[in-house]
Amino acid sequence: MMLPWNEILKLPEGALAGDRRIPKTQLAEQARIAKASKVPMPLLDKLRDIRFFASLNKSNSRILPVKNDTYDIESIIFLTCGLNSTKGVTDALRMVHSCFPNPTVILAEGFANPGIAISAALRRKNLAEHGAFVTEKIYASGLFKAGSPEYTPYLDRLSFVTLPQTTLLDYLIALGDRTLLARSVKTLGFYPICKDSETDLLMGHVKTMDALTSKINELKDARKAKDATLADTTKLRVEIRKLEQQCASVMDEIKRMCQ
Template identity: 40%
Template sequence: MSTRWNDIFQLPETALAGNKRVPKTMLVAQAALTKHEQKTLDKIRRLEHFATATKATTRMLPRVDDERDIQSVIYLRCEMAGTSQAVAEVAHLVHKCFPNPTVIMQDVGDKTCVSVSLTRKSYAERGATVMEAIESTGLFDPRAPEWQPFLDAIAYPMLPQGDLYEYLSAMASDVMLSRAIDALGFYPQARAGDHERILVLVNRYDVVRSEVRQLYEQKRAPDVTLNESAKLRIRIRKAENQQDAILNEIKELCNG
């Protein structure tokens, strides 16, 4: 299944790039990729230039100041090879290949993933940019009803358009919030005054969820002793209780 991406993003026709193929050789040369990184590109069947958001194509102003030089945002569609689900690894590499902020849509069978990179000026090298952050949804089914409010939220008309950074930063926040959908059963939305608090809670939830996964991995290790296993079980229970408390607070804010 190939997602009809502009039904979701609703970008102006002037921004669309016609899904032109982006040669992998261009990425290799542009980012001076290592042999190992080039092997990661083998997990991509096809990479396409979907759209470019600039002042000319969207009327959004660039953001040029001491911290940032964002004059365009590039949208890329990535069709993964076979059933490869290495979406995080591939997205991180492709984001790194572009000096511009990028939005990447990855299709894996009937699942998809949206990731957004934010960039800033390099403190060490004049004229260079560095990746500041990458936010990713992880794989999800775009037909699932619980994901529809998220897809509605990242549409061009729904995002602030003061300038390109404001637009992209809001989309990145929406992507971060989406990572709580599977646990909550819905996309977390609240009153404007509670929005920042929910972002903090979802970020905290990500940290605790990662901690729980690591603890379970330690507990499954073949050389773990009974005493160590018992201690890990206590830590897991405590972390899972933290997860539940965070999710409950998010639910209260969304219902309030």
């Protein structure tokens, strides 16, 4: 059974679509109509089911659409997605996004393996082919347990009233930025709350921390090697200490941004 997603998103009642099931054959046909690449069957097999959860538009939200040379956003589609397997979920969800010209938000939940994931895609016009759309950016949370307390601040920040309601583009980007930050929880141990406009900068710091942590662990393993000499272990200890200081400095900057 899927999570009560609207207890998290709190979308207007008029936006809800009743969880109508979308057959996989229709999904493949939708990909053809949207001029997406051919849908690989192994990816479809990862999907237990796809359901039309909601459609956010001007009439049910009073949020303005965006129509210009780059975007044609009349609505944002929300889909629930049951997963037969959580392995390779990123590619499977990316495939689903490509089936629709609209920006899409996928609310995924594993069945055989526990875990949920949220993925949002910003779609834009394909300037090389009239009537076609391409994915500009995908914001993915990665898999996590629904009841994990460290993810509660993230889910709280998906509530409709906390997101910009100027245009559908602003709403989608803010939801996407907040979703992208959820990927940092496994590195930081907490969900960082910063200005939506600083998400890319903060994620750059998280990437740096990942690289430093990986290098520290590599050097620690080298220190434990049976053939490591005293000189080797002394040199490695100094290098590890230097990297740990760099890591602490980056963490301080992350905390500063999140104040």
